[in-house]
Amino acid sequence: MDERLEKALDFSNFMVTLHNQLRVFKEQYYQNLICYYSGGQFTVTQELITFCNMMSTRGYKEIILIDDNENPIEIEKLEDFLTQILDIYFRASNSYLNDYNKIKKERSVKNLVDL
Amino acid sequence: MNTSKGIVLFARNNEKIDYLKQAYFLAKKAKILLNLPTTVVTDSKLYLIEKYPDAEEVFDNIISVVWKDNNQHEQTVLSKNEDHSLKTYRDGTLSKSKLKFKNRLRSSVYDITPYYETLVLDTDILLLDNIYSFCFDQCDDFLIYDSSYDLANFRKTSEFVFVSDAGIKFYWATVVFFRKTHINKIFFDLLQHIEDNWYHYKSIFQINQSYFRNDYAFSIAIHIMNGYNQGSFAKSMPGKLYHTTDKDICWDIENDRIVFLLEKEKYVGEYTALSWKGTSIHIMNKFSYNRCIDKVIYNV
Numbered sequence: 199m200d201e202r203l204e205k206a207l208d209f210s211n212f213m214v215t216l217h218n219q220l221r222v223f224k225e226q227y228y229q230n231l232i233c234y235y236s237g238g239q240f241t242v243t244q245e246l247i248t249f250c251n252m253m254s255t256r257g258y259k260e261i262i263l264i265d266d267n268e269n270p271i272e273i274e275k276l277e278d279f280l281t282q283i284l285d286i287y288f289r290a291s292n293s294y295l296n297d298y299n300k301i302k303k304e305r306s307v308k309n310l311v312d313l
Numbered sequence: 314m315n316t317s318k319g320i321v322l323f324a325r326n327n328e329k330i331d332y333l334k335q336a337y338f339l340a341k342k343a344k345i346l347l348n349l350p351t352t353v354v355t356d357s358k359l360y361l362i363e364k365y366p367d368a369e370e371v372f373d374n375i376i377s378v379v380w381k382d383n384n385q386h387e388q389t390v391l392s393k394n395e396d397h398s399l400k401t402y403r404d405g406t407l408s409k410s411k412l413k414f415k416n417r418l419r420s421s422v423y424d425i426t427p428y429y430e431t432l433v434l435d436t437d438i439l440l441l442d443n444i445y446s447f448c449f450d451q452c453d454d455f456l457i458y459d460s461s462y463d464l465a466n467f468r469k470t471s472e473f474v475f476v477s478d479a480g481i482k483f484y485w486a487t488v489v490f491f492r493k494t495h496i497n498k499i500f501f502d503l504l505q506h507i508e509d510n511w512y513h514y515k516s517i518f519q520i521n522q523s524y525f526r527n528d529y530a531f532s533i534a535i536h537i538m539n540g541y542n543q544g545s546f547a548k549s550m551p552g553k554l555y556h557t558t559d560k561d562i563c564w565d566i567e568n569d570r571i572v573f574l575l576e577k578e579k580y581v582g583e584y585t586a587l588s589w590k591g592t593s594i595h596i597m598n599k600f601s602y603n604r605c606i607d608k609v610i611y612n613v
Contacts, residue, residue: 211585218575218587222464226592229444229552237451239551267453267548311572311588 215307223297230290233283238263238271242283242290250280318430318449319350319373321422325415326357330402330599333361335436338606340371341613342440349432349446354378354418354425374427378418398524403559404600405574407582419486419527420508423493423501433489437602441569441593444552448490453548455497456490457531459483461554461595464587465561467578476529477519481536482543486527487595488550500546504534556595563601566609 231242240246240263253261253276260274273279304310320343324336333355340351350373355361358377361368368375400414418425422433430449448456459482463470476483491497507514507530514520520529538546557563562574562584569591574584596602 214577214585215587218464218466218585221466222587222589225462225553225555226590229592232444232552234447234450234551239447239451269452269548307586311586 212305212307212310215310216301216304219301219310220298223294223301227290227294230293231286232266233286235279235282236271236273238265238269239267240265240271240283242287247280247283247287250276250283254280317428318432319352319426319428320347320432320434321426321428322351322353322434322436323416323419323422324353324355324357324436325378326360327413327415329410329412331603332436332599333357333364334603334606334610335599337361337365337368337371338610338613339434339436339438339440341610344371345613346440346443347446352376352425352427356415376425400524402599404598405562405582405584406560406576408600414524416525416527417508420501420504420530423491423498426493430492431490433486433491435487435595437596437599438488439566439571439594439596439602441571441591444593445488445490445550447551451551454492454494455500455547456550457535457547458485458488458550458554459547461485461487461556464555464557464573464589464594465575465578468558468576476532477521480519481532484528484532484535484547485554486531487556488554489531490550500534500538503537504530507533554595555589555592556597559598561598563596563598563605566605571605 228241233240233242246263250261259276260272261276262270262272265271301310320340322336322339324332326332333353336351336353336355340353343349343351351371352374353361353372354376356378358375361375365371398414399411401409402412403409419433422431432445432448434445461473471478473483473485475481491500508525511525511530514533515522515529518529518533522529535547536542538544557573557575560576564572564574564586571589571594573587573589575587577583577585
């Protein structure tokens with residue numbers, strides 16, 4: 199095979215693997231953003247954090263939220279819930295960033311899957 | 314009130330696939346990650362105990378069932394006539410075999426389970442996190458996934474959205490959580506009725522597959538429980554269900570990390586490597602999964 203084509207195909211294979219790996223990192227990031235609280239399931243979003251923070255700042259101690267399964271869930275300790283969702287947000291984001299930074303530096307298929 | 318909770322697995326080996334190995338591995342992982350006891354329902358109790366001498370410690374209960382081809386002299390708590398369908402099992406894109414598909418009995422899980430709160434898992438689920446423990450902390454009595462994410466991400470998944478082109482919504486019987494309630498008793502009785510009259514329901518709901526499949530039976534039963542409509546009888550399991558098909562290869566398992574070779578789009582026999590970490594996953598290629606389990610089964 200022409201060496202030029204061989205090199206291009208190697209790179210092409212690497213790019214497919216890299217693309218797949220980045221895709222599953224993002225998937226796992228969203229899975230890691232899920233918070234279970236008072237029997238409800240909440241995907242932590244910036245909107246949820248902002249809303250809870252705003253309600254807390256306004257002095258509310260408890261609120262009702264609709265969870266991912268569309269069940270109304272009573273959050274009896276808003277401050278505690280806010281701490282938990284912030285913790286989940288930071289942990290998931292840090293893990294995603296670490297994985298992303300590691301993969302960004304790699305230049306071979308073997309190293310991509312050995313991470 | 315009985316508040317016991319645990320996992321129930323159905324593991325019935327065929328000519329080539331050792332489901333008991335997967336069940337044994339899964340029960341060990343479940344004890345560590347979910348802190349839950351596991352009951353296994355099998356037609357090969359003697360084989361299980363012979364192959365894994367600590368099986369009676371690993372499993373909370375081992376329940377024997379009769380597989381009518383076998384001439385076993387084991388104590389039997391269940392007996393059922395089955396038609397032994399054949400199913401194509403692949404090991405990557407290039408290798409396949411037609412083997413017996415012993416998937417009946419799941420509809421009896423309501424009567425079989427010794428637990429008030431039961432998590433039913435396929436044995437080919439690889440537990441890598443504790444996500445399923447949240448089932449026990451929420452208020453809905455019946456949970457099941459209505460979708461699953463294919464790691465290869467290019468294959469057509471319409472068969473996992475509806476049971477047929479003009480059919481009803483598809484549910485995955487791979488992971489199911491339920492409590493012993495009056496309503497759930499009605500559901501599982503209905504499920505048994507559907508199983509007993511499978512050819513009728515298969516025809517009514519325009520299902521083309523030749524063999525009985527639990528996913529379809531659950532989908533039909535949920536549809537009926539919802540008043541022949543989409544509704545809220547079944548709620549979603551925590552998080553997402555992820556899967557690789559039997560055209561992908563499970564290459565290596567090391568702690569909470571697993572390497573797959575995913576089928577490559579448009580290149581039969583070629584694969585793309587993928588590393589997966591810390592999230593439970595449904596691995597449909599039983600051959601390659603069993604090969605990987607062999608390397609780590611005693612290290613759990």
